[in-house]
Every structure is written in structure tokens, then in C-alpha cells.
Amino acid sequence: MGITYFREPQLENPILVASWPGIANIGLLAVETLNDQLQTEELGEIEPMEFFYPKKVVIHNGELRDLEFPTSRFYYKRLKERDIIFFIGDEQPAEGGRAYAEGTKAFKMASMVIDVAEKFGCRRIYTSGAAVSAIHHTHDPRVWAVPNSRSLIDEIKRYKNTVIMSEIEERQGQGSITGLNGLTLGVARQRGIDAICLMGEIPVYLQGFPLPYPKATRAVLEVFGQVLGFEIDLREMDELVTRTEEETEQLFANFPPEVREQIDKLKSIIPAKPAARPITEEDKKKILEDIDKLFGQEPKGE
Numbered sequence: 001m002g003i004t005y006f007r008e009p010q011l012e013n014p015i016l017v018a019s020w021p022g023i024a025n026i027g028l029l030a031v032e033t034l035n036d037q038l039q040t041e042e043l044g045e046i047e048p049m050e051f052f053y054p055k056k057v058v059i060h061n062g063e064l065r066d067l068e069f070p071t072s073r074f075y076y077k078r079l080k081e082r083d084i085i086f087f088i089g090d091e092q093p094a095e096g097g098r099a100y101a102e103g104t105k106a107f108k109m110a111s112m113v114i115d116v117a118e119k120f121g122c123r124r125i126y127t128s129g130a131a132v133s134a135i136h137h138t139h140d141p142r143v144w145a146v147p148n149s150r151s152l153i154d155e156i157k158r159y160k161n162t163v164i165m166s167e168i169e170e171r172q173g174q175g176s177i178t179g180l181n182g183l184t185l186g187v188a189r190q191r192g193i194d195a196i197c198l199m200g201e202i203p204v205y206l207q208g209f210p211l212p213y214p215k216a217t218r219a220v221l222e223v224f225g226q227v228l229g230f231e232i233d234l235r236e237m238d239e240l241v242t243r244t245e246e247e248t249e250q251l252f253a254n255f256p257p258e259v260r261e262q263i264d265k266l267k268s269i270i271p272a273k274p275a276a277r278p279i280t281e282e283d284k285k286k287i288l289e290d291i292d293k294l295f296g297q298e299p300k301g302e
Contacts, residue, residue: 003112005044009076011083015124016117017224018087020180024213026200027128027181028088030220035086037233040075043085046112048072051093051105072109074116081229085120087113092180102179110180110187117193124195125188126227128220129181131165131199132207136266137248141201141216143223144168146177148189152196159226161219165199198223205263211247214240 019031048069058066070090077084093105117125131144144165145156156162176182177197188195200216218237225232252260 003044003046003116006042007044009043009078011076011078011085011120014076014083014085014120014122015126016085016087016113016122017126017128018089018113018181018184019128020089020092022179022181023130023132023207024202024209024211024216026130026202026213026216027198027220029212029214029217030128030198030200030224031086031088033217033221033237034224034228034232035075035088038077038079038084040077040084040086043074043076044116045074046072046109051109052091076120079228079230084228085116085122087116089180094179102183106180106183107187110184113184114187114191114193117188118191123193125184125193126195126224127181127184127197128224129177129179129197129199130207130213130216131201132204133201134266135201135203136263137203137206137245137252138267141213141219143219144199144201145223146182146185146197146199148185148195152194156196159223162198162223203263203266206248209251211251212240212244214244 017031017034019027021028048071051072052070054067054069056068057064058068072089073087075086075088077086089109093109095103095105114125133141133144135141140161143159143162145159145162146165147153147156153164156164177185177199181197181199185195185197198220200213200218200220202213202216206213214237218234218241221232221234221237252263255263
């Protein structure tokens with residue numbers, strides 16, 4: 001067991017872009033969109049048996065033929081400026097009912113992704129996910145960036161609509177990234193490989209809903225366009241944004257008035273100016289408690 005390679009191409013100056021499922025699948029949808037638009041070829045996959053239970057069995061003509069596992073697959077594309085390897089994971093190898101991976105399995109999977117990056121000579125890795133933020137759903141989301149090296153900070157600051165996560169005033173120089181989208185950066189740092197995580201903002205009160213948040217995915221894709229140096233076709237994403245905004249407004253209209261009143265306090269926050277935050281930690285806690293009560297769930301907190 002390990003990594004199965006379908007082919008081993010000679011790649012020029014490649015980077016690796018990776019993502020796993022997370023909140024609203026913001027980063028995963030961005031990476032899948034890039035992978036689809038570039039019409040990549042399959043490179044290989046991480047064999048699933050030591051990481052996952054099978055999702056289902058495959059039966060044909062009454063006979064059980066196979067077990068179907070979540071996939072963890074690599075793709076590649078040759079481009080003019082630099083070649084790209086994509087890694088897309090169907091699931092994070094979480095244990096104990098958790099949504100995000102941690103522990104031995106998580107570290108091993110992150111290490112195997114970095115093994116592939118090293119094999120093909122990648123000197124830069126990107127991951128992508130979500131940033132839960134005190135913004136309103138009518139705002140345009142920013143992209144929070146976390147580098148694994150101080151030397152990358154000036155580069156990141158040149159990207160439009162991007163902020164360094166630890167420089168947002170309310171975070172007081174701190175931050176964390178849950179699961180493999182963050183762990184992979186740490187393993188890359190251990191191996192001496194530069195890496196950056198790009199995370200699209202999602203309103204704090206939408207983080208638990210079973211809806212995508214394509215406004216944030218679109219913001220992440222715009223940054224990837226700057227990083228990769230080519231124009232990304234965003235027409236389908238724009239259509240998805242329109243549909244999802246309509247669904248979000250319908251959902252919001254059904255909230256009790258007191259919940260809407262709490263949430264509408266977020267309208268006065270100016271995303272481009274992190275210091276302008278009239279909402280308090282108690283306000284955010286109250287919003288989450290109200291949302292959880294509305295849907296009959298135990299309060300999650302932050």
C-alpha cells in the first residue's frame with residue numbers, strides 16, 4: 001500500500017495545489033474548478049485502505065464485485081510558465097467521528113502528498129479552505145492567507161483582496177487551520193518547501209449549513225488566477241453565486257426577527273478594514289446560539 005502512479009511525466013518547475021472537503025467546501029470547489037478547466041490528466045492516487053472504510057459495495061448481476069472507497073487522487077497539467085500538480089481528496093481521514101483529520105492517519109496522508117511534491121520537484125505548495133468570519137452574507141468575501149514562511153508575506157500582500165490571517169486585528173497575531181489543509185503546510189515546512197493556504201471568508205452564521213458558499217470560492221479563484229498567471233473562466237461560478245444568494249436570502253427571511261436583527265449588525269462591518277468591528281464576541285456567541293436553537297441543535301460555540 002502507498003501511492004500508485006498511473007504515469008510519471010517530466011514536469012518543469014511544477015507547483016502542487018491541494019484541497020480536501022471543509023466548511024462549505026469552499027477550497028475544494030476552487031481546486032476542482034481549476035482542475036476541470038485545465039483538463040488535466042490523472043497522475044496517481046493514494047491507496048485508500050489504511051485511511052478509510054469503504055463507502056459502499058458494488059454489485060453487478062447479483063454478485064458483489066468490489067468495495068468503493070473515497071479517492072485521494074493526483075492530476076497534472078503542463079503549462080507555458082510552470083506545470084501544475086493537483087491533489088483532490090474526497091474525504092479527510094478523520095477518526096472518532098470528527099469532521100477533520102488529525103493524528104497519525106492525517107500526518108501520514110499529508111506526508112504522502114508532500115512525497116509526491118518532492119518526487120516531481122515542486123518548490124511551492126498551495127492548499128485552500130474556508131475562513132469563518134464576522135461578515136454579512138451581502139458582503140464580498142476576502143481571502144485569508146497563511147504562509148509557512150515569513151519570506152512569503154510580501155508576495156501575498158501583492159495579491160488583490162487578500163489579507164494575512166494573523167494580521168487581522170481581532171486575531172492578535174494568532175490563528176489556526178483545522179485539518180489537512182493546514183497540516184500539509186506544516187509538513188511542507190519540515191521538508192523546506194514553501195506553502196500557502198488560501199481561505200475564502202464565510203459568515204460565521206452560515207458555517208454549519210449544508211449549502212456551498214460560492215462567493216468565497218470565487219474570491220479564492222481570483223487569487224489563484226493572480227498566482228498562476230492566467231485568466232480563469234468564472235461564468236459558471238457566477239451563475240452558482242446567483243442561485244446560492246437567492247437560497248441564502250430565502251433562508252434568512254425565515255429566521256426569527258430577533259435572529260435577523262443580531263445578524264444584521266454585521267452589515268456595519270467593513271471587510272476591507274478589519275479594525276472596524278462593532279460586533280463583540282458576545283454578539284457572535286449569541287448569533288451562533290440562536291442559529292443552533294433555531295435548528296434544534298446543541299450550541300456549538302465558536
